Amino acid sequence: MNLKLIEKEELHILADWLNDHKFMSEYETQETIADLEKSFGKKGSQWFFVEKKNGTKIGWAAKYLVGKQITIGYGIAPNERGKGYATEAATIIVDYLFLTNKIFRIQVDTSTKNKASQRVIEKVGFQKEGIIRKHFFSSGKWRDSFLYSMLREEWKEPRILTRKSK
Numbered sequence: 445m446n447l448k449l450i451e452k453e454e455l456h457i458l459a460d461w462l463n464d465h466k467f468m469s470e471y472e473t474q475e476t477i478a479d480l481e482k483s484f485g486k487k488g489s490q491w492f493f494v495e496k497k498n499g500t501k502i503g504w505a506a507k508y509l510v511g512k513q514i515t516i517g518y519g520i521a522p523n524e525r526g527k528g529y530a531t532e533a534a535t536i537i538v539d540y541l542f543l544t545n546k547i548f549r550i551q552v553d554t555s556t557k558n559k560a561s562q563r564v565i566e567k568v569g570f571q572k573e574g575i576i577r578k579h580f581f582s583s584g585k586w587r588d589s590f591l592y593s594m595l596r597e598e599w600k601e602p603r604i605l606t607r608k609s610k
């Protein structure tokens with residue numbers, strides 16, 4: 445699996461996934477291509493495609509700011525789930541962020557109903573901090589989220605990426 449930075453002209457692929465009920469179910473965010481283009485390249489936000497070794501795009505992983513907090517997110521196409529791709533992508537993003545930034549924590553918020561996402565983030569080693577009530581509105585309902593974080597001292601060292609030695 446590879447992570448590849450998304451180019452501006454590829455944003456429509458991401459927008460289609462984010463607005464596809466089969467992909468996102470009740471976790472859809474209704475982000476339009478215009479929203480994505482507006483935030484594209486802005487300080488703090490980076491979007492990657494998750495690609496198989498043969499180049500097939502099977503999902504995304506992202507880093508963005510919520511207030512001043514570095515936050516990550518991910519999504520994998522329904523027919524590719526359960527194969528460890530989201531766990532691997534999130535582990536790589538965490539390594540990348542701690543290796544390249546002087547930061548102390550990374551956070552993730554995920555719907556309290558999203559068991560697969562909770563499992564992913566717990567496998568990566570995040571700790572649950574608590575509940576964010578009525579955190580987002582989706583499919584006609586207010587939804588609660590769990591907030592998770594990983595601190596630099598809990599990460600300790602890279603799991604997949606390594607610093608290139610000179």
Ligand SMILES: CC(C)(COP(=O)(O)OP(=O)(O)OC[C@H]1O[C@@H](n2cnc3c(N)ncnc32)[C@H](O)[C@@H]1OP(=O)(O)O)[C@@H](O)C(=O)NCCC(=O)NCCS
Nearest residue numbers: 471518519520525526527528529530531554559560561563
């Ligand atoms: C969440 C999501 C990214 C997981 O992707 P994935 O590639 O299948 O994740 P992984 O294969 O790395 O791990 C999934 C884990 O969740 C578990 N899981 C899946 N569905 C589950 C459920 N309903 N209840 C409990 N565990 C579940 C799997 O068994 C696996 O754990 P295991 O390795 O211990 O068996 C994917 O379901 C998705 O794209 N969902 C829609 C978008 C989304 O919710 N994104 C997260 C927003 S923060």
